[in-house]
Amino acid sequence: MTAIGATAVLDRQGLEALVAALTAGGRTVVGPTVRDGAIVLAELDSAEQLPYGWGVELEAGHYRLRRREDGAAFAHSGGPRSWKNFLHPQREKLWSADRSSDGEPTVVAECPAPPSYAFLGVRPCDLRAIAIQDRVLAGGRFQDTGYAERRRGAFLIAVECVEPGATCFCVSMGSGPGADTGFDLALTEVVDEAGHRFLVRVGSEEGALLLDALPSRVADTATADTARAAVAGAVDKMGRAMPPVDLHALMGASPTAERWDDVASRCLTCGNCTMVCPTCFCTTTEEVTDLTGDHSERWQRWDSCFDLDFSHLHGGPVRSSPRSRYRQWLTHKLGTWHDQFGSSGCVGCGRCVVWCPVGIDITEEVAALKKEAEL
Numbered sequence: 001m002t003a004i005g006a007t008a009v010l011d012r013q014g015l016e017a018l019v020a021a022l023t024a025g026g027r028t029v030v031g032p033t034v035r036d037g038a039i040v041l042a043e044l045d046s047a048e049q050l051p052y053g054w055g056v057e058l059e060a061g062h063y064r065l066r067r068r069e070d071g072a073a074f075a076h077s078g079g080p081r082s083w084k085n086f087l088h089p090q091r092e093k094l095w096s097a098d099r100s101s102d103g104e105p106t107v108v109a110e111c112p113a114p115p116s117y118a119f120l121g122v123r124p125c126d127l128r129a130i131a132i133q134d135r136v137l138a139g140g141r142f143q144d145t146g147y148a149e150r151r152r153g154a155f156l157i158a159v160e161c162v163e164p165g166a167t168c169f170c171v172s173m174g175s176g177p178g179a180d181t182g183f184d185l186a187l188t189e190v191v192d193e194a195g196h197r198f199l200v201r202v203g204s205e206e207g208a209l210l211l212d213a214l215p216s217r218v219a220d221t222a223t224a225d226t227a228r229a230a231v232a233g234a235v236d237k238m239g240r241a242m243p244p245v246d247l248h249a250l251m252g253a254s255p256t257a258e259r260w261d262d263v264a265s266r267c268l269t270c271g272n273c274t275m276v277c278p279t280c281f282c283t284t285t286e287e288v289t290d291l292t293g294d295h296s297e298r299w300q301r302w303d304s305c306f307d308l309d310f311s312h313l314h315g316g317p318v319r320s321s322p323r324s325r326y327r328q329w330l331t332h333k334l335g336t337w338h339d340q341f342g343s344s345g346c347v348g349c350g351r352c353v354v355w356c357p358v359g360i361d362i363t364e365e366v367a368a369l370k371k372e373a374e375l
Contacts, residue, residue: 002211019046030042031050060356062354078278094299095107125176172363185201186200240350248338250369251331276354282302
């Protein structure tokens with residue numbers, strides 16, 4: 001069997017064989033594809049559904065597809081969906097209850113068998129995000145059993161970043177552009193005069209077994225050197241950077257900063273940033289009954305700290321102003337997340353910048369808070 005850490009090369013046919021082998025093994029393969037004017041994550045039947053020849057144009061509050069001439073499949077940044085949508089779905093039934101003719105209720109827990117996922121195209125920043133959600137949802141005393149079951153069987157195929165977007169800042173968050181751990185296989189896409197191919201690195205025994213079943217070849221020096229150089233070159237192509245500051249300390253020292261008023265004047269409190277964030281995890285529950293009152297269901301669904309009802313207590317919400325709600329989000333993400341989970345809650349993917357309707361930039365806000373603190 002191929003050793004962990006070994007390398008090989010797949011061509012496009014090999015990538016197609018990879019998807020076919022995963023599907024034949026009962027896996028639900030999820031990867032990037034073009035849909036509705038964006039590159040989104042969706043179930044794939046074939047590698048031909050990957051976004052070959054498509055890239056993206058990103059800026060604060062701006063996202064556009066653009067055609068590429070090189071036919072690359074993974075030369076794009078993260079879209080509006082992350083792997084959170086599959087591991088920690090937006091809406092999930094917890095249980096249902098029915099009242100029998102004698103008036104006694106029968107409660108049935110919702111325990112469907114989770115899909116056996118294979119995620120193709122996981123960026124290094126999203127690998128870090130999955131590790132963070134593992135800690136939050138499956139690593140503590142109170143485990144989200146649905147998440148834990150879906151995550152336990154997931155097969156992760158990373159794709160290293162060689163062309164970051166204008167809103168990416170993973171380097172300054174220590175989460176990219178290369179993939180170090182947390183994957184079963186890692187791909188680095190190479191397109192040059194020698195052809196279109198993928199350098200593959202093995203990260204687990206399961207990954208090694210799969211690679212052994214694929215039509216691959218020994219990694220040649222030219223492909224390996226080109227792949228390494230492309231990943232190293234991505235470091236200097238990052239469009240954003242988080243200011244070099246102790247974020248935990250800065251957030252703790254800035255509760256009364258004037259900058260919160262500035263950002264509150266622009267923030268719509270729509271919650272888009274929390275929906276697209278690959279690490280935001282807050283949920284609420286809702287009860288749904290039919291008209292007879294004889295059937296009831298409890299659902300868990302995503303919630304957001306930008307929602308006015310999120311902090312509602314008897315008498316009204318604790319955080320009623322946009323200022324307080326944005327401050328809560330940012331200080332938790334970059335500050336008190338360290339206290340709860342031992343790391344930052346930001347991985348530098350830039351989705352919150354792109355999908356904010358008014359283009360609020362998290363790196364710009366931190367820079368402004370840092371400048372104000374130094375005055």
